[in-house]
Amino acid sequence: MNLSELKEGQTATIVRVGGDGHFRRRLLEMGFLRGTEVYIEKYAPLKDPIELILKGYHVSLRVDEAARIQVENLRGRE
Amino acid sequence: MPQKSITVALAGNPNSGKSTIFNNLTGTRQKVGNWPGVTVEKKEGHLKANGYDLTVVDLPGTYSLTAYSIEEVVARNFILDEKPDVVVDIIDASNLERNLYLATQLRELDTKVIFVLNMADVARERGVKIDADKLSELLDVPVVFTVGNKNTGTRQLLETIISVAKSEVELPRTRRVYYGKDIEKAIHELSELIEEKAGSKLPYNIRWVAIKLLENDRIVKERVRQFTNPHGEAILQEAELKRQGLREFFDEEPEIVMTDHRYGFIAGILKEVLKTVSERRVDISRQIDQVLTNRLLGLPIFVFFIWAMFQLTFSLGAYPTGWIDAGVGWLGQTVGGILPDGLFRDLIVDGVIAGVGSVVIFLPNILILFFCIALFEDTGYMARAAFLMDKVMHLIGLHGKSFISLLMGFGCNAPAIMATRTLESEKDRILTILINPLMSCSARLPVYILLAGTFFGAKAGNAIFSIYALGIVLAIALGRLFRFTLFKGEVAPFVMELPPYRLPTFKGLLIHMWDRSKIFLKKMGGVILIGSVIVWSLSAFPRQVQFSKDYETEAAQIRAQYGASIAAAKGDDLERLSRERDKAISTLETVQAREKIEKSYIGRIGKVLAPMFAPIGMDWRGSVAVLTGFVAKEIVVSTMGVLYAAGADEDEKSEALKVALKKSDMTPLSAYAMMAFVLIYVPCVATVAAIRRETNSWKWTAFSITYSTILAWLVAFVIYQGGKAIGLA
Numbered sequence: 170m171n172l173s174e175l176k177e178g179q180t181a182t183i184v185r186v187g188g189d190g191h192f193r194r195r196l197l198e199m200g201f202l203r204g205t206e207v208y209i210e211k212y213a214p215l216k217d218p219i220e221l222i223l224k225g226y227h228v229s230l231r232v233d234e235a236a237r238i239q240v241e242n243l244r245g246r247e
Numbered sequence: 248m249p250q251k252s253i254t255v256a257l258a259g260n261p262n263s264g265k266s267t268i269f270n271n272l273t274g275t276r277q278k279v280g281n282w283p284g285v286t287v288e289k290k291e292g293h294l295k296a297n298g299y300d301l302t303v304v305d306l307p308g309t310y311s312l313t314a315y316s317i318e319e320v321v322a323r324n325f326i327l328d329e330k331p332d333v334v335v336d337i338i339d340a341s342n343l344e345r346n347l348y349l350a351t352q353l354r355e356l357d358t359k360v361i362f363v364l365n366m367a368d369v370a371r372e373r374g375v376k377i378d379a380d381k382l383s384e385l386l387d388v389p390v391v392f393t394v395g396n397k398n399t400g401t402r403q404l405l406e407t408i409i410s411v412a413k414s415e416v417e418l419p420r421t422r423r424v425y426y427g428k429d430i431e432k433a434i435h436e437l438s439e440l441i442e443e444k445a446g447s448k449l450p451y452n453i454r455w456v457a458i459k460l461l462e463n464d465r466i467v468k469e470r471v472r473q474f475t476n477p478h479g480e481a482i483l484q485e486a487e488l489k490r491q492g493l494r495e496f497f498d499e500e501p502e503i504v505m506t507d508h509r510y511g512f513i514a515g516i517l518k519e520v521l522k523t524v525s526e527r528r529v530d531i532s533r534q535i536d537q538v539l540t541n542r543l544l545g546l547p548i549f550v551f552f553i554w555a556m557f558q559l560t561f562s563l564g565a566y567p568t569g570w571i572d573a574g575v576g577w578l579g580q581t582v583g584g585i586l587p588d589g590l591f592r593d594l595i596v597d598g599v600i601a602g603v604g605s606v607v608i609f610l611p612n613i614l615i616l617f618f619c620i621a622l623f624e625d626t627g628y629m630a631r632a633a634f635l636m637d638k639v640m641h642l643i644g645l646h647g648k649s650f651i652s653l654l655m656g657f658g659c660n661a662p663a664i665m666a667t668r669t670l671e672s673e674k675d676r677i678l679t680i681l682i683n684p685l686m687s688c689s690a691r692l693p694v695y696i697l698l699a700g701t702f703f704g705a706k707a708g709n710a711i712f713s714i715y716a717l718g719i720v721l722a723i724a725l726g727r728l729f730r731f732t733l734f735k736g737e738v739a740p741f742v743m744e745l746p747p748y749r750l751p752t753f754k755g756l757l758i759h760m761w762d763r764s765k766i767f768l769k770k771m772g773g774v775i776l777i778g779s780v781i782v783w784s785l786s787a788f789p790r791q792v793q794f795s796k797d798y799e800t801e802a803a804q805i806r807a808q809y810g811a812s813i814a815a816a817k818g819d820d821l822e823r824l825s826r827e828r829d830k831a832i833s834t835l836e837t838v839q840a841r842e843k844i845e846k847s848y849i850g851r852i853g854k855v856l857a858p859m860f861a862p863i864g865m866d867w868r869g870s871v872a873v874l875t876g877f878v879a880k881e882i883v884v885s886t887m888g889v890l891y892a893a894g895a896d897e898d899e900k901s902e903a904l905k906v907a908l909k910k911s912d913m914t915p916l917s918a919y920a921m922m923a924f925v926l927i928y929v930p931c932v933a934t935v936a937a938i939r940r941e942t943n944s945w946k947w948t949a950f951s952i953t954y955s956t957i958l959a960w961l962v963a964f965v966i967y968q969g970g971k972a973i974g975l976a
Contacts, residue, residue, distance in 0.1 A: 215546075
């Protein structure tokens with residue numbers, strides 16, 4: 170599944186960041202690495218972008234960008 | 248003699264507190280400019296300590312040192328080319344892992360580095376303790392603790408900078424990121440090749456060059472080609488071969504694998520230096536965001552903040568604006584009284600003082616506006632505003648942060664355009680600048696009020712509102728059009744950090760406010776001065792006009808006519824007659840002024856241009872009015888006052904001008920077309936100066952002027968001719 174399918178309050182583990190070179194590299198540099206845990210803090214009031222917590226900091230990502238990130242091991246509240 | 252001057256470069260992630268440290272080090276002795284050739288802001292400060300002259304350069308905040316973004320290129324080139332004596336990396340201690348990523352890259356360059364662990368107090372509050380000695384030992388780098396917003400650790404940082412800068416010690420070559428057996432082999436082989444072919448020609452660390460070539464870094468490739476002639480191509484070919492081999496082996500781009508290794512290296516360091524003291528996390532920032540970006544409350548609160556900003560700007564700003572207005576008026580009168588009658592006095596009083604005065608008057612508004620913006624930025628709310636508005640702005644192809652700039656445009660476009668500096672992507676910045684003038688600024692309102700008030704009566708409010716809406720609709724349409732034509736290509740990803748809220752320092756706020764306001768005053772001052780003098784000259788020359796009648800004689804006749812009766816009159820009659828006489832003379836003077844401007848150069852230009860304005864329903868007087876509006880849009884009203892018969896000091900409420908306009912051949916339709924024209928056509932001289940400065944390009948400035956004027960004409964044409972065609976005239 171991908172990151173944009175997650176709901177608020179859920180956590181998952183990153184499997185792979187897709188998309189083109191620039192985008193992937195940028196995200197990797199910001200810490201979106203395989204095996205990193207991502208927590209969905211909230212969706213913006215207009216449902217886009219998403220606020221995430223990873224590696225102890227908060228970062229926002231548009232929904233279509235989050236859709237390029239594969240995750241697994243979903244947990245947290247339904 | 249030991250070296251007496253030291254250059255220090257400040258590097259660090261955005262939001263690491265870098266600018267606070269910079270302010271603490273240099274105080275107000277700062278110079279703000281642009282990096283050569285790009286619109287990235289460059290800050291430089293000077294200080295003296297222990298007999299050394301220190302130049303501190305604030306590099307753009309970056310997460311990495313690749314060649315993808317312009318900020319990264321600027322920061323890296325400075326370190327490579329200017330070779331600062333020391334690079335200080337500001338590390339947000341509460342966010343150590345990601346901040347160390349940049350640190351590992353800095354360590355790969357041949358440069359002396361100091362790590363500053365900033366905001367360790369915040370980290371401790373979050374239950375994290377950092378073993379600085381261990382970190383210093385593991386990376387072979389001096390480590391200093393600071394708390395930027397409490398100004399602690401600054402002295403120690405300064406001492407460390409000086410001692411590191413003057414030390415002659417060899418740079419440590421161990422303790423570097425280990426990229427794994429296969430990549431290390433490739434790095435080693437490539438390094439040897441470079442060493443053999445061109446070792447002495449490359450002014451950079453060879454291992455670093457090899458790493459960058461394996462990462463396919465376009466700028467390093469360019470430099471290798473440039474420095475290692477004629478072996479450049481051979482080196483690049485070998486690098487490409489190695490990249491291919493690695494790609495096949497890992498089934499992944501080498502640079503991605505290398506990024507992974509850097510984080511692996513960091514994870515190893517963190518294990519040794521980080522101690523989790525307590526698991527309990529009191530995260531105030533997160534609690535604030537439960538409210539400020541709340542699903543229901545987030546947007547209303549944002550709207551309230553913006554409303555409050557405008558209220559503060561325009562209602563609080565109104566007092567000092569009034570004082571400045573009075574001051575400029577007084578200065579004009581005093582100087583006018585001192586100087587002898589003549590051309591020089593007119594130039595100083597009507598050209599220079601009035602022209603520059605009309606811009607200086609915006610200063611209080613601008614100071615307050617920039618103070619609010621600095622407050623939004625320094626607290627961290629700006630990122631939340633972008634987070635809230637991104638969905639809306641993304642529809643136009645813009646970034647969430649563009650919203651603030653566009654909104655400020657409704658106040659005044661010049662500072663609004665300067666506020667685009669908060670946008671990181673140059674494409675976003677230029678696009679936001681280009682559509683910004685379509686946000687109808689407050690100076691255009693008097694024109695609307697005059698025209699709509701005259702021709703639309705009770706429906707004036709609707710007419711004015713529709714003009715504002717027209718501007719917004721055009722901005723959306725053009726934003727999309729430009730995005731898909733001029734700024735094709737991928738949209739910058741919205742990977743935006745939402746930093747913890749911070750209590751800004753008052754000094755920091757004032758410095759940020761003043762930095763921008765200073766630009767407005769200094770740089771714009773020159774352009775505006777020239778612009779005002781040009782418009783003044785065009786309307787003041789030629790000096791000697793062949794009047795159609797002898798106004799002097801006529802004025803004397805009027806005086807003589809009333810002279811006798813006034814001498815005989817008493818009480819109320821005396822007053823009434825004096826008033827009648829003054830009125831007759833002022834009417835005569837207005838007629839003279841009108842004839843003078845009609846025969847001045849600007850009047851002649853207006854008449855020449857009149858055929859171009861005819862299809863949009865404007866006569867030569869309208870064209871002269873919009874020409875003078877280039878200095879400041881509200882001048883359109885006073886010019887119309889002169890040309891349409893009332894006194895020169897008319898304002899939009901004046902009944903006489905309204906009556907005169909109604910009697911002219913203007914119709915509601917042509918008035919509406921003119922309103923649309925005034926909305927869209929070339930922005931005022933202050934805004935043009937801001938566009939020139941912020942795009943750093945005459946090409947974009949010319950484009951902005953051209954497209955807006957052509958668009959204005961087209962829209963007015965469609966309104967006027969379309970309206971006539973359906974029988975509205």
